[in-house]
Amino acid sequence: MEIARHWRGRAARYRLEGQRSRSTGEVRFPPQPPALGETDETWEAFALSGRGEIYSFSVIRQAPDGYEGFAPYPVALVRLAEGPLVTAQLTDCAEDDLAVGTPVEMVTRKLVDTGEDGVLVYGYKFRPTL
Amino acid sequence: MMKPTRPVGLVGYGVYVPRYRIAAKEIARIWTDGQGGVPVDSKSVPGPDEDTITMSIEAARSALARAELSADQLGAVWVGSESHPYSVKPSGTVVAEALGATPWVSAGDWEFACKAGSEAFTAGMAMVGSGMANYVLAIGADTAQSRPGDALEYTASAGAAALLVGPAEESLATIEATVSFVTDTPDFFRRAERPYPTHGNRFTGEPAYFRTIQSAARRLLDDLGRAPSDFTYAVFHQPNAKFPQAVAKRLGFSDAQIAPGLLSPQIGNTYSGAALSGLCAILDVAQPGDTIFMTSYGSGAGSDAYSLTVTDAILERRARAPLTEAYLKRKVFVDYAVYAKWRGKLVMG
Numbered sequence: 001m002e003i004a005r006h007w008r009g010r011a012a013r014y015r016l017e018g019q020r021s022r023s024t025g026e027v028r029f030p031p032q033p034p035a036l037g038e039t040d041e042t043w044e045a046f047a048l049s050g051r052g053e054i055y056s057f058s059v060i061r062q063a064p065d066g067y068e069g070f071a072p073y074p075v076a077l078v079r080l081a082e083g084p085l086v087t088a089q090l091t092d093c094a095e096d097d098l099a100v101g102t103p104v105e106m107v108t109r110k111l112v113d114t115g116e117d118g119v120l121v122y123g124y125k126f127r128p129t130l
Numbered sequence: 131m132m133k134p135t136r137p138v139g140l141v142g143y144g145v146y147v148p149r150y151r152i153a154a155k156e157i158a159r160i161w162t163d164g165q166g167g168v169p170v171d172s173k174s175v176p177g178p179d180e181d182t183i184t185m186s187i188e189a190a191r192s193a194l195a196r197a198e199l200s201a202d203q204l205g206a207v208w209v210g211s212e213s214h215p216y217s218v219k220p221s222g223t224v225v226a227e228a229l230g231a232t233p234w235v236s237a238g239d240w241e242f243a244c245k246a247g248s249e250a251f252t253a254g255m256a257m258v259g260s261g262m263a264n265y266v267l268a269i270g271a272d273t274a275q276s277r278p279g280d281a282l283e284y285t286a287s288a289g290a291a292a293l294l295v296g297p298a299e300e301s302l303a304t305i306e307a308t309v310s311f312v313t314d315t316p317d318f319f320r321r322a323e324r325p326y327p328t329h330g331n332r333f334t335g336e337p338a339y340f341r342t343i344q345s346a347a348r349r350l351l352d353d354l355g356r357a358p359s360d361f362t363y364a365v366f367h368q369p370n371a372k373f374p375q376a377v378a379k380r381l382g383f384s385d386a387q388i389a390p391g392l393l394s395p396q397i398g399n400t401y402s403g404a405a406l407s408g409l410c411a412i413l414d415v416a417q418p419g420d421t422i423f424m425t426s427y428g429s430g431a432g433s434d435a436y437s438l439t440v441t442d443a444i445l446e447r448r449a450r451a452p453l454t455e456a457y458l459k460r461k462v463f464v465d466y467a468v469y470a471k472w473r474g475k476l477v478m479g
Contacts, residue, residue, distance in 0.1 A: 010227055011227075014187075014224070014227055014228035015227075015228050015229070015230055017230075047230065069178055069471070069472075070178050070179065089179075091177065091179055092149045092177060092460075107184070107188060108184055108187045108188070108228050109177075109179040109180060109184050110178075110179045110180065110181055110183075110184060111179070120181075120183075120215055120216070122183065122184065122224060122228070125179065130452050130456055130457075130460070
């Protein structure tokens, strides 16, 4: 069950693939199934640029199971250049480097190791723009 | 020497070095009370969320950005490493998926100690040179392991380089020819299920690194009818600071020729990424018409030598992705305790 869930999200997780409305051009992330009245053609896959800025952030010191090795680590709401607001971990930075409005870019990193007999889960994080 | 039927070159390149460093003197502080010399100034350390797959992805994205190539144009995504995160499950599949190259692509992993990346590079030349593909991504990446306190711990580091091979007429550097020199030389190895490699102490130098690199390099120079002075730059595999400088001198290359590609004093030995990253650092500063001589080395043992010529396309392409210098400058030093935690050297009980 766990593996299937990670696998289904790989395009969004690995490369920040969202959706764009064919009629209005609206961009959304994460991708969602068609709503009532919509078809598979209403939204098309759309690769987000990965550029954005910090909308807000916090620092996790009491990490959930599986994430202890990363603590303390910052998480942020990132306003992407195309409009969507996404929640993600920040990486390659210290708390003092961060402020609302800091430009960030997407990188694909290891999110969690599910154990010696489990998969390694990869996905997007953000870091201050290089 | 080996030359493809159809002329090939590099259409893009990308490098990756983690943000973190540990000073060699900090390692010496733990194990030798700071006594004695150290083989490099510092080495790169992968962050807790980094591995061969994540570093490969970033280097590859830069290579594609420089070429302004869509990932679905790739014929192959190959990752050379001795630190693939899975024993069974190709790193190449995750990297190809992250780039958006799937599903109509060849992908997989290469293994040849520190020359796994150049092995993929030679195969990429063949794939494009035969016309089977137009673009092949050959990546060398490693988060190298080393036993605590071992001589290797001072140098075994982390980094990646991605070389995007394509038709010569679209290249930022054409590849003239290559040779490969391989023997069964057990200078360094890691048995299955073992966490750390074993090395043959003094056996690793003369009969392995030096003989192998010198054989490949001299053969390519002879076959091309060139002298070291005919090249603007040269880069050799960099297990420490001393070996590449010594082998360059023996072959007749000057300090100035190898200076831009000599990264090991700052970041250590990035294994499969080492020679390739040095090449990327040279491409960061090279001018059209410059010539580059590269020779990799992998324990076991073998070397691949290459002759490249930079084209006008370098001028507009190199600024499309971060230069090697940007990764070298962002360094943050960690102490041995943080390094030990991140590298899984602590037994948690």
